[in-house]
Amino acid sequence: MSTDYRLDLPRRPRRMRRTAALRALGNETVLQPANFIQPLFVIDGDGAPEPIESMPGISRLTIPHLVEECRELTALGIPGVALFPKLDASLKSEDGREALNPDTLVLRAIRAIKASVPEIAVITDLALDPYTTHGHDGLLDPTSGDLANDATVEILAEMAVLAAHAGVDMVAPSDMMDGRVGAIRASLDDNDFEQTAIMAYSAKFASAYYGPFRDAVGSASSAGTQQLDKRTYQLNPGNRREALMEAALDEAEGADVLMVKPAGPYLDVIREVREETDLPLAAYQVSGEYAQIMAAAEKGWLDLESCRDESLLAIRRAGADILLSYFAKSYCQALSSASATR
Ligand code: PBG
Numbered sequence: 001m002s003t004d005y006r007l008d009l010p011r012r013p014r015r016m017r018r019t020a021a022l023r024a025l026g027n028e029t030v031l032q033p034a035n036f037i038q039p040l041f042v043i044d045g046d047g048a049p050e051p052i053e054s055m056p057g058i059s060r061l062t063i064p065h066l067v068e069e070c071r072e073l074t075a076l077g078i079p080g081v082a083l084f085p086k087l088d089a090s091l092k093s094e095d096g097r098e099a100l101n102p103d104t105l106v107l108r109a110i111r112a113i114k115a116s117v118p119e120i121a122v123i124t125d126l127a128l129d130p131y132t133t134h135g136h137d138g139l140l141d142p143t144s145g146d147l148a149n150d151a152t153v154e155i156l157a158e159m160a161v162l163a164a165h166a167g168v169d170m171v172a173p174s175d176m177m178d179g180r181v182g183a184i185r186a187s188l189d190d191n192d193f194e195q196t197a198i199m200a201y202s203a204k205f206a207s208a209y210y211g212p213f214r215d216a217v218g219s220a221s222s223a224g225t226q227q228l229d230k231r232t233y234q235l236n237p238g239n240r241r242e243a244l245m246e247a248a249l250d251e252a253e254g255a256d257v258l259m260v261k262p263a264g265p266y267l268d269v270i271r272e273v274r275e276e277t278d279l280p281l282a283a284y285q286v287s288g289e290y291a292q293i294m295a296a297a298e299k300g301w302l303d304l305e306s307c308r309d310e311s312l313l314a315i316r317r318a319g320a321d322i323l324l325s326y327f328a329k330s331y332c333q334a335l336s337s338a339s340a341t342r
Contacts, residue, residue: 036322037082038324038328038329041061067113080123137174139152171199199256243266260281275319
């Protein structure tokens with residue numbers, strides 16, 4: 001075999017891929033700890049962390065462990081955490097009234113973090129699914145059996161004020177009710193919380209990738225089902241124009257950050273929302289996206305670290321400024337040990 005043959009090419013893109021240094025200079029997408037929010041599951045009591053079977057490496061934490069975790073995340077440079085409470089079944093009800101208990105688990109968790117690690121941004125979901133026996137994100141209308149939009153929004157607006165009182169930095173309505181961002185903004189402002197920000201789950205699709213999360217907070221099992229059908233409020237996975245409309249509505253209603261969720265299967269939507277808004281854009285790499293990489297890696301079918309990194313980079317490249325990911329901590333730990341050995 002001879003290697004003498006020469007093409008006459010004006011451009012040879014491989015020149016910039018030849019060495020690690022040239023590849024670094026040609027790199028277009030940088031993902032840093034500052035881009036991440038780590039989602040965390042919270043349980044009551046003072047017991048040990050409870051591993052979540054369908055999310056290897058992730059556990060539900062009691063408040064003391066949660067505070068310690070926030071310290072570690074801060075040391076890694078991760079600026080935010082999103083809290084998800086898993087309530088005891090005895091606290092769940094048809095109308096989710098525990099959500100308005102001023103001493104409910106998630107509010108105690110916010111206060112504990114803000115007392116010990118005040119520099120980390122604390123974000124909480126606004127939705128009723130951790131609190132309802134049926135696992136839906138709002139109140140059920142007894143006649144239609146569907147979610148009662150406006151009555152749910154009224155509760156979310158009250159939840160926002162309770163979270164703001166506890167010291168939350170951002171509230172994240174994840175319910176997909178119409179008009180909720182505007183109502184939450186008005187309710188926060190009326191209660192002198194005009195500095196509390198809103199990160200709107202704007203384009204949240206009715207996705208099968210939320211399965212492991214529903215194990216983690218027990219929203220599906222309390223409803224006695226594996227499959228919660230949320231298609232009357234979450235978006236049809238085939239609809240990109242509707243996703244853009246939802247994002248525009250949330251922006252007009254006063255959202256500070258928009259979000260697309262899930263992330264990996266919706267990279268096109270991330271890119272399109274990025275092009276339509278000047279607001280910071282978040283994307284949520286959800287529990288099922290995490291679980292599929294972990295499961296394949298456990299079987300030895302995929303390399304964990306490189307698939308983790310590639311999946312995160314793709315979301316950033318698509319245009320997300322902020323990544324909510326269960327890989328946040330492990331990615332940032334790998335970054336910091338790589339820089340320590342350099
Ligand atoms: C609840 C909520 C869900 C997630 C975040 N907030 C699940 C759902 O809508 O049923 C999913 C997150 C994940 O899968 O990691 N409103």
